[in-house]
Amino acid sequence: DAGVIQSPRHEVTEMGQEVTLRCKPISGHNSLFWYRQTMMRGLELLIYFNNNVPIDDSGMPEDRFSAKMPNASFSTLKIQPSEPRDSAVYFCASSLAGTDYEQYFGPGTRLTVT
Amino acid sequence: SQQGEEDPQALSIQEGENATMNCSYKTSINNLQWYRQNSGRGLVHLILIRSNEREKHSGRLRVTLDTSKKSSSLLITASRAADTASYFCATEGNTGKLIFGQGTTLQVKP
Numbered sequence: 427d428a429g430v431i432q433s434p435r436h437e438v439t440e441m442g443q444e445v446t447l448r449c450k451p452i453s454g455h456n457s458l459f460w461y462r463q464t465m466m467r468g469l470e471l472l473i474y475f476n477n478n479v480p481i482d483d484s485g486m487p488e489d490r491f492s493a494k495m496p497n498a499s500f501s502t503l504k505i506q507p508s509e510p511r512d513s514a515v516y517f518c519a520s521s522l523a524g525t526d527y528e529q530y531f532g533p534g535t536r537l538t539v540t
Numbered sequence: 541s542q543q544g545e546e547d548p549q550a551l552s553i554q555e556g557e558n559a560t561m562n563c564s565y566k567t568s569i570n571n572l573q574w575y576r577q578n579s580g581r582g583l584v585h586l587i588l589i590r591s592n593e594r595e596k597h598s599g600r601l602r603v604t605l606d607t608s609k610k611s612s613s614l615l616i617t618a619s620r621a622a623d624t625a626s627y628f629c630a631t632e633g634n635t636g637k638l639i640f641g642q643g644t645t646l647q648v649k650p
Contacts (some may be wrong), residue, residue: 459638468640468643469583469628469640471637471638471639474637482635482637517582519583525571525632525636525637525638526570526571526632528588529583529585529638530585531575531583531584532582534581
């Protein structure tokens with residue numbers, strides 16, 4: 427299995443631009459998680475999906491952030507408009523079923539907003 | 541606020557020595573998980589221990605859980621330079637979310 431796939435691996439954009447991060451979970455996993463990691467705040471859960479349905483988006487910082495999971499093999503995290511404080515590493519993870527199972531993390535997308 | 545807090549924040553040992561990292565949490569949990577993160581990489585799952593378990597082993601790793609003290613420890617025996625990484629505990633409680641601590645940075649010197 428290829429593991430969790432994220433793209434792009436690095437993204438540099440200017441403030442105000444739209445950014446779209448992509449994730450392909452492990453086949454057969456029913457849960458997908460988006461995290462953000464910064465030095466100041468550590469690893470934060472932004473949103474997670476069960477069977478393509480958003481279960482908890484309380485970690486999404488503000489309305490500029492949105493996430494979708496149109497099918498079991500694809501999810502996007504969009505930031506519009508982006509701001510310098512959004513600079514971070516964004517991880518996608520998947521698990522068999524929710525948080526009662528280990529999560530498999532992708533390599534992350536390092537986002538820099540200038 | 542973060543659920544798990546690791547201690548120490550940083551640990552430096554010689555190859556061959558044992559490394560112990562601790563994690564404390566505040567509220568009741570369903571399970572506690574340990575992850576490793578190498579620099580610039582994603583997290584890798586190490587061990588999951590459920591609230592009704594007290595100890596688990598995986599290779600050179602040993603995890604204990606004391607729910608009365610709301611704490612867990614990760615022991616890495618006979619450490620190797622390749623064990624150099626950050627180690628995170630994560631707790632799953634009634635929120636249905638996995639909450640990560642700030643991590644312990646382990647350096648193993650060859």
